[in-house]
Amino acid sequence: MAKKYIESGLTNLVRARPIIIIVTLHPDGTINAGTFGAYTNVSGSEIGIAIGKPSHTYRNIKRTGEFTINVVNKAIAKAAEICGRDIPENQSELEIANLHCENSRKISVPIIKECIANIECRYKKEVEINYHSFIIAKCVAGHIEEKFIASDGGLDVVKSQVIFNIGYPEPLYATLENPFLVR
Numbered sequence: 001m002a003k004k005y006i007e008s009g010l011t012n013l014v015r016a017r018p019i020i021i022i023v024t025l026h027p028d029g030t031i032n033a034g035t036f037g038a039y040t041n042v043s044g045s046e047i048g049i050a051i052g053k054p055s056h057t058y059r060n061i062k063r064t065g066e067f068t069i070n071v072v073n074k075a076i077a078k079a080a081e082i083c084g085r086d087i088p089e090n091q092s093e094l095e096i097a098n099l100h101c102e103n104s105r106k107i108s109v110p111i112i113k114e115c116i117a118n119i120e121c122r123y124k125k126e127v128e129i130n131y132h133s134f135i136i137a138k139c140v141a142g143h144i145e146e147k148f149i150a151s152d153g154g155l156d157v158v159k160s161q162v163i164f165n166i167g168y169p170e171p172l173y174a175t176l177e178n179p180f181l182v183r
């Protein structure tokens, strides 16, 4: 190996994050959808995710305390790119991206029908870090497409063709194709 020493772009040395769309509700009833890199598990039922404070997503979460996480696969990659654009807050990204809503079971914010898995979340606390805030939330309910349930009950990310961003902010994605066991 011949390693180059670097002092910038350090967080890009561990990459490939599955993409999610976070749905929130604006006070005027507009359903907001923003694209984000996947969350971090912080306990068996809680997640943490860094969200830019100027985003509509952040502001709506702080106002309502609720949001849904919607998992993106290859079939709706373009829709996720659209939800990543800066669209005025009185317009729903879902309509522009041709995505549709379904009611959640435990919270008032809807889930996205076309997404292969969805999690209903309630805000718990945050840690403000410069431009972003690290939001910690409790996962209270979930939905998963039956044909993509793995043997452990979770999402089969290979079969469902979940997309991983591998060059953000470039719109460069990959799917997983070669799972292997290490014994």
Ligand SMILES: Cc1cc2nc3c(=O)[nH]c(=O)nc-3n(C[C@H](O)[C@H](O)[C@H](O)COP(=O)(O)O)c2cc1C
Pocket: 019, 032, 033, 034, 035, 036, 037, 038, 050, 051, 052, 054, 055, 056, 057, 058, 080, 081, 083, 084, 085, 086, 087, 132, 165, 168
């Ligand atoms: C693939 C992808 C990943 C993104 N990941 C993040 C992220 O992790 N955190 C963040 O604050 N913004 C992220 N963004 C940018 C937001 O999607 C963008 O700021 C968007 O306008 C937010 O929408 P909103 O204002 O409706 O909440 C990402 C965008 C894309 C396309």
